[in-house]
Amino acid sequence: MTQDELKKAAALAALDYVPEGAVIGVGTGSTVNHFIDGLAGIRSRIAGAVSSSEASSARLRAYGIPLVELTNVDELPVYVDGADEIDGGFAMIKGGGGALTREKIVAAVSRRFVCICDASKKVATLGCFPLPVEVIPMAARHVSRELAALGGKPVLREGFTTDNGNLILDVHGLAITDPRGFETRVNQIVGVVTNGLFAHRGADVLLLAAPGGVERFERG
Numbered sequence: 221m222t223q224d225e226l227k228k229a230a231a232l233a234a235l236d237y238v239p240e241g242a243v244i245g246v247g248t249g250s251t252v253n254h255f256i257d258g259l260a261g262i263r264s265r266i267a268g269a270v271s272s273s274e275a276s277s278a279r280l281r282a283y284g285i286p287l288v289e290l291t292n293v294d295e296l297p298v299y300v301d302g303a304d305e306i307d308g309g310f311a312m313i314k315g316g317g318g319a320l321t322r323e324k325i326v327a328a329v330s331r332r333f334v335c336i337c338d339a340s341k342k343v344a345t346l347g348c349f350p351l352p353v354e355v356i357p358m359a360a361r362h363v364s365r366e367l368a369a370l371g372g373k374p375v376l377r378e379g380f381t382t383d384n385g386n387l388i389l390d391v392h393g394l395a396i397t398d399p400r401g402f403e404t405r406v407n408q409i410v411g412v413v414t415n416g417l418f419a420h421r422g423a424d425v426l427l428l429a430a431p432g433g434v435e436r437f438e439r440g
């Protein structure tokens with residue numbers, strides 16, 4: 221199976237977690253695109269979706285799935301999204317697609333985070349995938365220096381602006397042994413909007429697709 225076929229298998233398994241009549245949270249990325257394609261087949265069963273990016277909104281809209289503003293919702297029963305890496309404690313690095321801030325906001329109001337991944341995303345220690353950090357443009361040099369002082373090698377994502385009008389620094393060379401602590405530390409740098417560590421609000425369910433099938437893991 222190709223990596224994309226594995227992503228699709230994980231994504232379709234997440235349809236089991238979509239409650240009847242609910243508004244659900246929808247993430248961003250190539251794995252989530254498969255989920256949205258699957259959701260289209262059951263769209264009459266849901267009330268709508270809160271989207272985490274302009275790209276996902278466009279795909280949902282194309283299928284006629286009603287988009288709901290997060291400002292009109294207090295809580296979502298479930299949020300389905302991919303990850304760039306996930307560790308054994310259900311902490312993740314996200315933001316490869318640059319949607320980390322809206323993803324973190326939608327995840328924060330969701331009761332259950334269902335993470336959909338192919339098996340290559342499962343790691344022992346987070347950080348092989350460069351950690352995305354969204355920054356206010358005027359703070360980019362300052363934040364870069366601070367991240368370098370923490371031991372990382374920040375690289376500006378050239379030619380990329382987030383849906384919020386900000387920049388992304390991708391931080392290479394990290395081995396994140398304390399994901400919660402590092403998430404907090406990076407958030408304390410002035411000028412950082414969000415970082416791509418989802419440790420304080422990690423996944424609740426992991427659907428991990430390997431050639432032998434989709435394994436389901438639940439946080440205890």
Ligand SMILES: O=C(CO)[C@H](O)[C@H](O)COP(=O)(O)O
Binds near residue numbers: 227249316323
């Ligand atoms: O965090 C994300 C986007 O900001 C994605 O979930 C993450 O990058 C995984 O993407 P893909 O499903 O394309 O592998």
